[in-house]
Amino acid sequence: MNGEENNRVQIRQRTRLPDFLQSVNLKYVKLGYHYLISHLLTLCLIPLMSVIVVEASRLSLDDVHQLWLQLQYNLVSFIVFSVVLVFGSTVYIMTRPRSVYLLDYSCYLPPSHLKVKYQQFMEHSKLTGDFDESSLEFQRKILERSGIGEETCVPEAMHYLPPRPSMAAAREEAEQVMFGALDKLFANTNVKPRDIGILVVNCSLFNPTPSLSAMIINKYKLRGNIRSFNLGGMGCSAGVIAIDLAKDMLQVHRNSYAVVVSTENITQNWYFGNKKSMLIPNCLFRVGGAAVLLSNRSVDRRRSKYKLVHVVRTHCGANDKAFKCVYQEQDDNGKTGVSLSKDLMAIAGGALKTNITTLGPLVLPISEQILFFVTLVAKKLFNAKIKPYIPDFKLAFDHFCIHAGGRAVIDELEKNLQLLPVHAEASRMTLHRFGNTSSSSIWYELAYTEAKGRMRKGNRVWQIAFGSGFKCNSVVWVALRNVKPSPNNPWEDCIHRYPVQLNL
Numbered sequence: 001m002n003g004e005e006n007n008r009v010q011i012r013q014r015t016r017l018p019d020f021l022q023s024v025n026l027k028y029v030k031l032g033y034h035y036l037i038s039h040l041l042t043l044c045l046i047p048l049m050s051v052i053v054v055e056a057s058r059l060s061l062d063d064v065h066q067l068w069l070q071l072q073y074n075l076v077s078f079i080v081f082s083v084v085l086v087f088g089s090t091v092y093i094m095t096r097p098r099s100v101y102l103l104d105y106s107c108y109l110p111p112s113h114l115k116v117k118y119q120q121f122m123e124h125s126k127l128t129g130d131f132d133e134s135s136l137e138f139q140r141k142i143l144e145r146s147g148i149g150e151e152t153c154v155p156e157a158m159h160y161l162p163p164r165p166s167m168a169a170a171r172e173e174a175e176q177v178m179f180g181a182l183d184k185l186f187a188n189t190n191v192k193p194r195d196i197g198i199l200v201v202n203c204s205l206f207n208p209t210p211s212l213s214a215m216i217i218n219k220y221k222l223r224g225n226i227r228s229f230n231l232g233g234m235g236c237s238a239g240v241i242a243i244d245l246a247k248d249m250l251q252v253h254r255n256s257y258a259v260v261v262s263t264e265n266i267t268q269n270w271y272f273g274n275k276k277s278m279l280i281p282n283c284l285f286r287v288g289g290a291a292v293l294l295s296n297r298s299v300d301r302r303r304s305k306y307k308l309v310h311v312v313r314t315h316c317g318a319n320d321k322a323f324k325c326v327y328q329e330q331d332d333n334g335k336t337g338v339s340l341s342k343d344l345m346a347i348a349g350g351a352l353k354t355n356i357t358t359l360g361p362l363v364l365p366i367s368e369q370i371l372f373f374v375t376l377v378a379k380k381l382f383n384a385k386i387k388p389y390i391p392d393f394k395l396a397f398d399h400f401c402i403h404a405g406g407r408a409v410i411d412e413l414e415k416n417l418q419l420l421p422v423h424a425e426a427s428r429m430t431l432h433r434f435g436n437t438s439s440s441s442i443w444y445e446l447a448y449t450e451a452k453g454r455m456r457k458g459n460r461v462w463q464i465a466f467g468s469g470f471k472c473n474s475v476v477w478v479a480l481r482n483v484k485p486s487p488n489n490p491w492e493d494c495i496h497r498y499p500v501q502l503n504l
Contacts, residue, residue, distance in 0.1 A: 097251060098250060098251055098254075098296045099296065099298070099301070099307060099308075100246075100247050100250050100294055100295070100296055100307070100308040101294065101295050101296070101297075101300050101301055101304035101306070101307055101308070101480075102292065102293070102294055102304055102305055102306040102307070102308065102477065103189050103191070103293045103294070103295055103300060103303065103304045103305065104185060104188050104189050104293055104304075104305060104486055105185065105290055105291065105292040105293065105443055105446070105447075105486075106181045106182070106184040106185040106188065106290065106291050106486070106488065107181060107288070107289070107290045107440065107443050107444050107447050107489075107490040108176075108177045108178075108180045108181040108263075108287075108288060108289040108290065108440075108490070109180075109488070109490045110153035110177075110287045110288070111153075114153035114154060114155065114156065114159070114287060115150075115151050115152065115153050116152065116153065116154050116158075116159075117150045118143055118144075118150060121139075121143065122136065122139070122140055122143075124158075124159075124161065125139060125282075127161055128161065128162055128163065128272070129162075130272040130273070131272075131274060132274050134274070135274040135276065135279060138276050138279060139279055139282065139283055142279070142280060142283040142284075143283050145407065146283055146284060146406060146407055146431075147406070147407035147410070147428060147431045147432055147502060148283070148284065148286075148431060148432060148435050148436075149432040149433055149500070151433055151494075152286040152433070152434060152435035153286055153287040153288075153434075153435075154266060154286060154287060155169070155173045155266050155267045155287055156169065156172070156173070157169040157170075157173070157267045158266070158267070158270060163270065163272075165267050165268050165270060166267075166268075167208065167268070169267045169268075170206055170208070170265055170267040170268045171208065171215075172267075173265055173266065173267045173287070174203070174206060174212055174215070174263065174265055175215065175219075177263050177287065177288070177289035178201075178212065178215070178216060178261050178263060178289060178291070179216075179219055180289075181261065181263075181289050181290055181291035182216065182220070182259070182261065182291045184291075184487075184488045185259075185291040185292075185293055186220075187487075187488075188486045188487055188488070189293055191257060191293060193220035193221065193222055194221065194222060194223050195257055196222055196223075196226060196257050196258070196259050197223075197225075197226060197227065197253055197256035197257055197258065198226070198227045198228075198246055198249045198250065198253065198256055198257070198258035198259070199213055199216060199217070199222065199226055199227070199228040199229070199258070199259050199261075200213075200228075200229045200231065200242040200245050200246050200249075200258065200259070200260045200261070201213040201216065201228075201229070201230050201231065201242070201260075201261045201262075201263075202230075202231035202232075202234060202238035202239060202241065202242045202260075202261070202262050202263075202439055203230075203231075203232060203262075203263050203264060203265055204232060204233055204234055204235050204236075204238060204264055204438065204439075204467075204468070205232075205233075205264065205265055205268075205269045205328070205338075206264075206265030206267075206268060206269070207230070207232040207233070211230040212230055212261075212263075213228040213229065213230040213261075214228070214230075216261065227249055227253070229242075229245060231245075233468070234467060234468070234469065234471070235326060235438075235439075235466075235467025235468030235469060235471065236264075236403055236405060236436075236438045236439050236441070236465055236466060236467040236468075237403070237439065237465035237466055237467030237469075237471045237472065237473040238262065238439045238467060239260070239262035239290070239439030239440060239442060239443070239465060240311065240313070240439075240442075240463065240465050240473035240474065240475045241313065241471075241473060242260045242261075242262060242439075243260055243292070243294075243308070243311060243475055244311040244313060244473075244475075246258040246260050246294050247294070247308060247311060250294060250295075250296040251296075253296075254296070255296070255297050256295070256296060256297075257293065257294070257295050257297075258293075258294040258295070259291060259292065259293055259294075260291070260292040260294065261289065261290070261291050261292075262289060262290050262291075262292075262438075262439040262440045262443070263288070263289030263290070263438070263439070263440060264285065264288070264289075264437065264438035264439065264440070266285055266286070266287060269281075269336075269337075269338070270282060271335065271336070271337030271338070272335055273331045273333055273335035273337060274331075275331040275332075275337070275339070277339045277340050277341070277342075278331060278337035278338060278339045278340075279337075280340050281337065281338050281340070284405070284406055284435060284436040285435065285436050285437075285438065286434060286435030286436060286437060287437070288434050288435070288437025288438070288440050288441070288444065289437070289440050290440040290443035290444070292443070294308075301480065304480055305479065305480065305481070305483050306461070306477040306478060306479055306480060306483075307477065307478050307480055308475070308476075308477060309363075309460070309476040309477060309478050310359065310362050310363065310474070310475070310476040311473070311474070311475050311476075312355055312358050312359045312362070312473070312474045312475075313355075313471065313473045313474075314351050314354045314355040314358070314471060314472045314473065315469060315470075315471050316347065316350065316351050316354070316469070316470045316471070316472075317469045317470065317471075319347075319470075321341070321343055321347060322347045322350075322351070322469070322470040323469065323470065324341065325340070325341035325343055325344045325347045325468075325470055326338060326339075326340060326341070326344065326467075326468035326469075326470065327339050327341070327468070345408065345409075345412065347470050348409070348466050348470070348472065349412075349416075351466065351470055351471065351472035352413070352464075352466075352472050354472070355464070355472040355473070355474055356393070356474075359474050359476075360372070360391055360393075362476075363393075363396040363397070363460070363462075363476060364391050364393070364395065364396050365395055365396065367395075368391035368392060368395060368396075369391070371389050371391070372389050372390070372391050375389035376389075390418075392418065393417055393419075393462070394418070394419065394420070394423070396460065396462075397460045397461065397462040397476075398456075398459040398460050398461070399423075399426070399446075399449050399454070399455070399459060399460070399461045399462070400417075400419060400423045400424065400426070400427070400461075400462050400464075401426060401427065401442040401445040401446050401449075401461060401462065401463040401464070402414075402424060402427040402442075402445070402464055403427070403441050403442055403464065403465035403466055404427050404428075404430045404431035404434075404435075404436055404437070404441040404444075404445065405436055405441075405466060406431070406436065407428075407431065409466070410424055410427045410428055410431065413464075425448075425499050426445040426446070426448040426449050427441075427445055428499070428502065429448055429498045429499055429500070430444045430445045430448060432500060432502065433491075433494065433498070434490070439465065439467070441465075442463040442464075442465055444490060445463075446461065446463070447485065447489050447490055447491055448491055448495070448498070449461075450483050450484065450485040450486075450489065451485045451489050451491040451492065451495040452495065453484075455479050455482065455483035456479065456482050456483075457479055457480065457481050457482050458478065458479060459478070459479045460476060460477070460478050460479075461476065461477045461478075461479070462474060462475075462476055463475045463476075463477070
C-alpha cells in the first residue's frame with residue numbers, strides 16, 4: 001500500500017463514528033420474543049379478568065344485597081374514600097404536564113434563481129480570486145462526495161462577482177427565509193399572528209440588533225406581551241433546543257400558541273480563505289429555514305398533526321475537544337470561518353451514545369430493555385469479552401429524521417443504528433435536494449416523509465440533530481392521524497423524482 005492509499009485509509013477512519021453498536025444476532029427469535037414480553041401485562045391480566053367475571057356471575061341477588069348492606073354500615077369510610085379519590089384525581093389533573101401539539105409546520109422553498117450547480121459553484125469560486133488551486137481542488141472533492149445535488153441554493157449576495165456580503169444582504173436573506181416560512185404557516189393553519197403568545201427563533205451565526213425575533217414581531221405586529229426568545233451560537237441542533245424551550249413555556253402559560261423559527265444565515269458567514277478545515281461549510285451549507293406552530297390547547301388536538309412525546313438533550317461542552325470541534329475563528333490571514341475538527345465524528349459518536357442511553361428507557365419496548373440489561377450483567381459478571389447488546393431502535397420508531405449534516409454522518413448513523421435504507425432515505429434526499437440547512441433540516445426530512453404518504457396514525461418519529469458545543473439532541477413525536485402533506489410542501493414539485501440514485 002503506497003503513501004497516498006495510507007492517507008485515504010486514515011481519512012476514512014477519521015470520518016466514521018466509533019463502531020459502538022455491535023449487536024447480538026437474534027433475528028430469528030427476536031420478533032416473537034418482543035411480542036411476548038411487550039404483551040406480558042395483557043397476557044397476565046386476561047386470566048385475572050376471566051376469574052373476576054366468573055366469580056361475579058356466581059353472585060346471587062342475596063349476595064348483592066349483602067354487599068350493599070356492608071357499604072351502608074361503612075358509610076363514613078366509603079364517603080372518606082370517595083372524597084380522597086376525587087381530591088387526588090383533581091390534583092393530578094391540575095398538575096399533570098400539559099400535552100403539546102404540533103398543528104403544522106412550513107419549510108422555506110428558495111426561488112429557482114438561487115440554485116447553484118457543481119460547475120457553477122466551482123467556476124464562481126475560481127473567479128473570486130480568493131482560493132488557491134489546492135483549495136479549489138479540495139472543494140471539488142468535497143462536493144463530489146458530499147451527497148449534495150444540483151438544485152441546492154445559496155443566497156443572492158453569493159451569486160455576484162465579486163460576492164457582496166453585507167449586513168443589509170444578511171438581513172434580506174433572513175427576512176426572505178423567515179417571512180417566507182411564516183407566511184405559509186399562518187395561511188395553512190388560519191391562526192392569526194396576534195394570537196401567538198410565545199416566539200422562539202434560533203439562528204447560530206447571524207444575531208443582529210434588533211434581534212431576529214424582533215424582526216418577526218415588527219413584521220407581523222405581534223402583541224406586546226408576547227414571550228420572545230432569540231437563540232444564537234447553538235449550532236445545527238438548536239432547532240430541538242427551541243422546541244424544548246417552547247414546550248417548557250407552554251407548561252406555564254395556558255391556552256397558548258407557540259411559534260418556533262429555525263434557520264441559518266450564510267451571507268456573512270462564507271469563508272474566503274484557504275484553510276481546508278474551514279472550507280467544508282462552504283460546500284455543505286445552503287439556504288433554508290422552517291417555522292413550527294405548537295399549542296397546548298386541548299381543542300387543537302383534533303386538527304394537529306403530531307403530539308410531542310419526549311425531548312432529550314445531551315451537552316458535551318465540558319470536554320475541551322468537544323467544545324472546539326466546531327469552532328468559529330479567524331485563520332492566519334484574518335479571515336473568519338467555522339473550523340471543523342478531525343475529531344468531529346468521534347465526538348459526535350460519544351454524544352450520540354450518551355443521548356440514546358437516556359432516550360432508550362423512555363421509548364424502547366420492555367423486551368429490548370431486558371435484553372440490554374441481561375447482556376450488561378452477563379458481561380460484568382462472567383465474561384468481559386461479551387459484545388454489548390445495543391437495542392433495536394426500529395422497534396421504537398417508524399420514521400427517522402437524521403440531521404442532514406453530511407453524507408458521512410448519515411452513513412455512520414445508518415450503519416451503527418442498524419437502520420434500513422428506507423429509514424435514512426428522508427435524510428439523504430433532503431441533503432441531495434436542499435443541502436445542509438442546519439437546524440431546519442429535520443423539518444425538510446419530515447416533510448419528505450409526509451409527501452411520500454408514509455405517515456400513519458400512531459407512527460412515532462425520531463428527530464435527531466448534532467450541533468456545536470458539542471450537542472446531540474433528540475425529539476420524539478407521535479402522529480395523531482394519517483398525515484397528508486400541507487399546501488406548499490417544499491417537495492410538492494419534485495417528490496415524484498425521489499428517491500434518486502446517488503453515485504457516492
